[in-house]
Amino acid sequence: ETKPRIPVIWLHGLECTCCSESFIRSGHPLVKDVILSMISLDYDETLMAASGWQAEQSLKETVENYKGKYLLAVEGNPPTKENGMFCIVGGKPFLEHLRWAAKDAKAVIAWGSCASNGCVQAAKPNPTGATPIHKIIQDKPIIRVPGCPPIAEVMTGIITYMVTFDRFPELDSQNRPKMFYSQRIHDKCYRRGHFDAGQFVEQWDDEGAKKGYCLYKVGCRGPTTYNACSTTRWNGGVAFPIQAGHGCIGCSEDGFWDNGPFYSR
Ligand code: SF4
Ligand code: SF4
Ligand code: F3S
Numbered sequence: 001e002t003k004p005r006i007p008v009i010w011l012h013g014l015e016c017t018c019c020s021e022s023f024i025r026s027g028h029p030l031v032k033d034v035i036l037s038m039i040s041l042d043y044d045e046t047l048m049a050a051s052g053w054q055a056e057q058s059l060k061e062t063v064e065n066y067k068g069k070y071l072l073a074v075e076g077n078p079p080t081k082e083n084g085m086f087c088i089v090g091g092k093p094f095l096e097h098l099r100w101a102a103k104d105a106k107a108v109i110a111w112g113s114c115a116s117n118g119c120v121q122a123a124k125p126n127p128t129g130a131t132p133i134h135k136i137i138q139d140k141p142i143i144r145v146p147g148c149p150p151i152a153e154v155m156t157g158i159i160t161y162m163v164t165f166d167r168f169p170e171l172d173s174q175n176r177p178k179m180f181y182s183q184r185i186h187d188k189c190y191r192r193g194h195f196d197a198g199q200f201v202e203q204w205d206d207e208g209a210k211k212g213y214c215l216y217k218v219g220c221r222g223p224t225t226y227n228a229c230s231t232t233r234w235n236g237g238v239a240f241p242i243q244a245g246h247g248c249i250g251c252s253e254d255g256f257w258d259n260g261p262f263y264s265r
Contacts, residue, residue, distance in 0.1 A: 013076030
């Protein structure tokens, strides 16, 4: 309550905006408490009252007045081919915006698989040269928060940690917060007992599917995917993809669009 709110600039590159869609559904903490009490969201193309020149002014003022103090959150990534012409914001390539805003930032948060790994727009043959943030910005601390999208409470949990302790949470070798990315989906999956017992769904809609058996043989990538879905779950802790009968497609792993077929049956 006594701390000044941290200024945050949230940029959007090549992306689908579902990372923001996830973020606004955070229940613990409520996203309204994050935005109104914990951070000062000075610029965000999707979550700001200002528009047009007023918005651009706010962006400029935050960069000038809070040099070295603001957090740069990035959703999406820059296309790098043809001088970044595949993503133009406010008349300039996003690549330019990103480099300019990162220069005086205290640290960078790469939201989602687009910013962290490249995601679908970087899938082969990656026609626009879409490139994850850490390959463009190399002189700032970067926290990567992969997932397509990341879980809402993972996003707000990271912000809460940073506001509370004034530092990044502990990161792994890929700069992901260990508190959310140190376990595989498989480690805590409620279907794990069926995996261990050799009870598998062999075909979609077979008896095993109806009984909730393990989805490994129909393509589940839970054993190789690091994320918090089977512990934190989604929609306020209600469920996650496997609970809805669909295997994990590894959406938080590098190159998940190119890592073989999503379905093996
Ligand atoms: Fe959308 Fe996924 Fe990219 Fe987030 S990571 S902006 S959900 S495509
Ligand atoms: Fe592991 Fe997937 Fe089977 Fe769950 S459904 S136990 S994550 S292989
Ligand atoms: Fe993504 Fe797998 Fe979780 S597909 S949402 S990491 S269960």
